[in-house]
Amino acid sequence: MFDSLSQRLQDIFRRLRGDAYLTEKNLKEGLRDIRLALLEADVHVDVVRRFIEQVREEALGAKVLESLKPAQQLVGVVHRQMVNLLGGEEDAWKIPAVSPATFLLVGLQGAGKTTTANKLARWLKRSGRHPMLVAADWRRPAAAEQLKLLSEQSGIPLWAPPGPMDMESLARRSREEARRAGLDLILIDTAGRLHVNTELMEELTALRDASSAAEVFLVADSMTGQDAVRSASEFHQRVDLTGVILTKLDGDARGGAALSMRATVGVPIRFVGTGEQPEALELFHPDRLASRILGMGDVVTLVERAQEVYETGEAEKTAARLRKQEFTLDDLREQLRRLKRMGSMDQILGMLPGVASLPAGLAAGDGQLVAVESILDSMTVEERARPQVLNGSRRKRIARGSGRSVSEVNRLLRQYSEMKRMLKTLSRRPGATARAMFGLQKGRR
Amino acid sequence: MNPFSRLFRGLQRTRQGLRRGLGRLAGGSPGAGDFEVLEESLLAADVGPRLTEEILCALREEGGKGDLLERLRSEIHRRLEVAEPAKMVEPTGPEVILLVGVNGSGKTTTAGKLARRFSEGGRKVILAAADTFRAAAIEQAEAWAERAGCQVVRQATGSDPAAVVHDALEAARARGADVVLVDTAGRLHTRQPLMEELTKIHRVAGRAIEGAPHQVLLVLDASTGQNGLHQARGFLRAAGVTGVILTKLDGTARGGVVLPIIAELQVPIRYVGVGESVEDLLPFDARLFVSGLLEEDASSPAGAAL
Structure with a gap:
């Protein structure tokens, strides 16, 4: 996500880097390019205008003009303004301490409310709350059925109203159901609606009032264009998001809608959905996203994800095995699985600084991961522990079992032995890690 | 109910805006301000910065004869027209x-x-x-x-x-x-x-x-x-x-x-x-679509909601 915008901005800054001074002329050109990049990223025209004015004002301050490194100065200014626009360094969201608390999920049709309801319920459960889902979308055919199936998979209690009912009853019965089941958080998935549909919007106001909702989340599609501002402000007027x-x-949405909504409606962005898996929901951090957009990388998120996936003990155990060069194919398989749980290869690489400027295609690695995993899965336990037993006929069997060619199996084994050789070097010269990693990257193809 | 009136109902709220924005140029030749109004209107309709620039260029080159809004409409119309693909073999089955x-x-x-x-x-x-x-x-x-x-x-x-x-x-x-x-x-x-x-x-x-x-x-x-x-x-x-x-x-x-x-x-x-x-x-319907695209209040692109 945001790759294209960060790519554009990096190009702009690189061009400015050639200039010795930030002059009014090259500033004007730089700002024109930034304007274009933001518009292409679907940032609202009004927001773009305001943003550009603020950047120009700050950049025209004497300090910047006298600066010897115009590109860096401008990056700094743009970054500061971008963080501001995204909500500044505001406090991270905390789950309201009310019990039972009611959360509403509202939004346009197709924004992803039902999918998000399930993801958010799982997130809240991981954070120690006891959520109950309420399937209150009786307009879209089979919407309740969808949430029911998802909640069963997640092991989250769900209450589905037997049929359409007024909002007071919906709120009251939800509370009763939650109390009976001993649950402390009610998450209501409402029907998608257009912000111009007065009748349905009034219904939402009624539900908000009847349930005295602690949180009203607008679920919004990141691919939305200029209209994001209008729909978000209509919802805000009705239900105080x-x-x-x-x-x-x-x-590959550039997420301009995020900038626009934050800047005009003034409501913080709390979560972002980053995939189809039910775990793919993350807390939102303005400063990190601003860095991402500007191509400064999002190492903090990468480290956090890694921490979630690797329990500390596990990581140490792996490190110890690496040092002792006992790294077997079984360990490799385990590592791949963990890597996959961190997200797709593109996502992981996208969090590294400067990766936006890598040539496209270099980041395409998911397919290969799947291939490697299927080959490893087709081996016996003994084969993974002692790869030296892998003779020609075993390799043929593995190729058949995994639906890959023998040469792919051979290549994997070759890479594995290269890796072992590298580990040997690494344990002797700790400083060589970076170079060795890069070698591994190139060897992937 | 005529199905088209459904579509119009949505559009009516925002009618006249662009015309009002352009109102003051009636008669005279369009100035830079008018093109700005058009630009904002196109951008706010998600036409995108590149195509917006292209359309504005075309309008500037034409040299300011006739109603600007009318010319804009036909520029957009032209871009909506696509040669119907040659009918492939008529499907024999479904x-x-x-x-x-x-x-x-x-x-x-x-x-x-x-x-x-x-x-x-x-x-x-x-x-x-x-x-x-x-x-x-x-x-x-x-x-x-x-x-x-x-x-x-x-x-x-x-x-x-x-x-x-x-x-x-x-x-x-x-x-x-x-x-x-x-x-x-x-x-x-x-x-x-x-x-x-x-x-x-x-x-x-x-x-x-x-x-x-x-x-x-x-x-x-x-x-x-x-x-x-x-x-x-x-x-x-x-x-x-x-x-x-x-x-x-x-x-x-x-x-x-x-x-x-x-x-x-x-x-x-x-x-x-x-x-x-x-x-x-x-x-x-291209005609309806174009009027929907343009009849927006360009002076406040975010609309009445803000």
């Missing part, structure tokens, strides 16, 4:  | 229509509305519930089929969508159906394996019935921004999109991203969705 959840950020 | 698009664009709903439309036109329709991924998508398709009074071919959730399509096409031939509507799972155009799955569905359809799928329609949410162009490219590559259906046009989004899409892909818009009920799917 407390936050926005931005969905489908795992595509 | 016509197969594949609906593709990103998550939440409205494929299943559109499939249901199309089914109803074709059924009412006297054609025998089979709906292939090929979204085997999303929970309860099959049940949703079945509910729509019931409303439309057509048959459904389905398998269990999680089964191979290409197999569902194969079954549906076999069934259509056996039962003498006229149209097969294939509702596929929503997928982001960046997810390579899922796009390959779509290519496979396309291939399987072609093996079951010659020349199938006869139409591949990209279902696009009208509120989509410039990402719509990336979506269109991705689905064109994977499934050979032949047309666009623009959904949810009854809100305040104006769907301007179809302009760069049409400019690049050279495929027509087939239908627009303007409401939630079964009859709210209309054949595309």
Whole structure:
């Protein structure tokens, strides 16, 4: 996500780097390019205008003009303004301490409310709450059925109203159901609606009042264009949104809608949806996203994800095995599985600084991961522990079992032995890690 | 109720804005301020900065004769016109229509509305519930089929969508159906394996019935921004999109991203969705679409809501 915008901005800054001074002329050109990049990223025209004015004002301050490194100065200014626009360094979201607390998920049709309801319930459960889902979308055919199936998979209690009912009853019965089941958080998935549909919007106001909702989240599609501002402000007027959840950020949407909504409606973005798996929901951090957009990388998120996936003990155990060079194919398989749980290869690479400027295609590695995993899966336990037993006929069997060619099996084994050789070098010269990693990257193809 | 008045109802609130913005130039030649008004209006309609610049350039070069708004309208009109593709061999068996698009664009709903439309036109329709991924998508398709009074071919959730399509096409031939509507799972155009799955569905359809799928329609949410162009490219590559259906046009989004899409892909818009009920799917009307795109209050592009 955001790759294209960060790529554009990096190009702009690189061009400015050639200039010795930040002059009014090259500033004007730089700002024109930034304007274009933001518009292409679907940032609202009004927001773009305001943003550019603020950057120009700050950049025209004497200090910047006298600066010897114009590109860096401008990056600094743009970054500061971008963080501001995204909500500044505001406090991270905390789950309201009310019990039972009611959360509403509202939004346009197709924004991803039902999928998000399930993801958010899982997130809240991981954070120690006891959520109950309420399937209150009786307009879209089979919407309740969808949430029911998802909640069963997640092991989250669900209450589905037997049929359409007024909002007071919906709120009251939800509370009763939650109390009976001993649950402390009610998450209501409402029907998608257009912000111009007065009748349905009034219904939402009634539900908000009847349920005295602690949080009202607008679920918004990150691929939305200029209209994001208008729909978000209509919803805000009706129900006093407390936050926005931005969905489908795992595509190549540049997320201008996020900037626009934050800047005009003034409601913080709380979560972002980053994939189809039920775990793919993350807390939103303005400063990290601003860095991402500007191509400064998002190492913090990468480290956090890694921490979630690797329990500390495990990591140490692996490190110890690496040092003792006992790294077997079984360990490799385990590592691959963990890597996959961190997200797709593109996502992981996208969090590293400067990766936006890598040539496209270099980041395409998911398919290969799957291939490697299927080959490893087709081996016996003994084969993974002692790869030296892998003779020609075993390799043929593995190729058949995994649907890959023998040469792919051979290549994997070759890479594995290269890796072992490298580990040997590494344990002797700790400083060589970076170079060795890069060698591994190149060897992947 | 005349279906077009439905579309107009949504547009009326915002009428006259652009005209008011341009009002002061009546008679005289347009100045820089007028072009700014036009620019903001096009940008706010999601036309995108590149095509907006191109349109403005064309208007400037023409040299200021005639009503600026009228000239703008015809510039946009020109860009909506696409040469109808030469009719391929008339389908000998059932016509197969594949609906593709990103998550939440409205494929299943559109499939249901199309089914109803074709059924009412006297054609025998089979709906292939090929979204085997999303929970309860099959049940949703079945509910729509019931409303439309057509048959459904389905398998269990999680089964191979290409197999569902194969079954549906076999069934259509056996039962003498006229149209097969294939509702596929929503997928982001960046997810390579899922796009390959779509290519496979396309291939399987072609093996079951010659020349199938006869139409591949990209279902696009009208509120989509410039990402719509990336979506269109991705689905064109994977499934050979032949047309666009623009959904949810009854809100305040104006769907301007179809302009760069049409400019690049050279495929027509087939239908627009303007409401939630079964009859709210209309054949595309360029004249109505252009007025919807332009009659916005350009002096405050974010509109009355702000």
